[in-house]
Amino acid sequence: MDCVFCRLISEGTARWVAREPEACAFAPLDPLAPGHTLVVPTRHYAGVFDTPPDVLAASTVLVQRVAAAMRTGLGASGVNVLSASGPGSEQSVPHLHFHVVPRWADDGISTWPAGRSRHRLPGDPVERLAGALDLGRPPRHGS
Numbered sequence: 001m002d003c004v005f006c007r008l009i010s011e012g013t014a015r016w017v018a019r020e021p022e023a024c025a026f027a028p029l030d031p032l033a034p035g036h037t038l039v040v041p042t043r044h045y046a047g048v049f050d051t052p053p054d055v056l057a058a059s060t061v062l063v064q065r066v067a068a069a070m071r072t073g074l075g076a077s078g079v080n081v082l083s084a085s086g087p088g089s090e091q092s093v094p095h096l097h098f099h100v101v102p103r104w105a106d107d108g109i110s111t112w113p114a115g116r117s118r119h120r121l122p123g124d125p126v127e128r129l130a131g132a133l134d135l136g137r138p139p140r141h142g143s
Contacts, residue, residue, distance in 0.1 A: 003093070003095050004093055005038075005044075005095040006044050009040075014026035014027070015027040017069075018062060018066065019042075020042070020058070020062060021042065022041060022043075022054070022055050022058035023039060023041050023042060023055070023058045023061075023062040024039070024040060024042050024062075025038065025039045025040075025062055025100075026038055028099070032101050032111070033101050033102050033103065033107065033109060034102070035073075035074045036100070036101050037066050037070075037099075039062050039063045039066060039097065040095060040098075041055045041056075041058070041095075043055070044095055045095070045096045046085075046094045046095065046096065047084075047086050047089075047096050048083070048086075048096060051096050056096075059096070059098065060098075063098050066100045067081070070100065070102040074102050075104070076102035076103055076104060077104055077105055078102075078104075079100055079101060080100075080103060081098055081100055081101075082099040082101065082111060083096070083097065083098045083099070
């Protein structure tokens with residue numbers, strides 16, 4: 001497998017923000033804002049679907065720490081956390097990653113989708129999603 005993030009991690013050639021056993025953080029080549037950081041698991045997982053829960057948790061804890069450092073170290077008033085997983089999501093590198101983008105009022109960028117999906121589903125998508133989450137779980141008591 002030829003994964004650019006795995007290569008950066010193994011060669012140690014990234015501009016590191018943090019390196020931890022389960023996750024690491026580094027600067028992207030083309031940042032959206034000063035301090036824009038990528039947080040990735042240190043082992044290869046293509047996306048959110050195949051990442052073990054403990055690795056996903058460690059990655060999101062590092063996302064939270066990086067976001068807090070953006071507030072204290074860069075004076076950011078907020079952050080955007082962006083991730084894409086799987087075909088159709090516009091995932092640019094097939095290694096789970098979170099963009100943590102520091103934001104300031106009137107910084108001139110927008111990371112929120114400008115439109116709505118044209119995709120339509122039969123039935124109620126909320127009910128379908130809730131049903132899919134309940135598959136394989138024991139019945140809830142008291143509900």
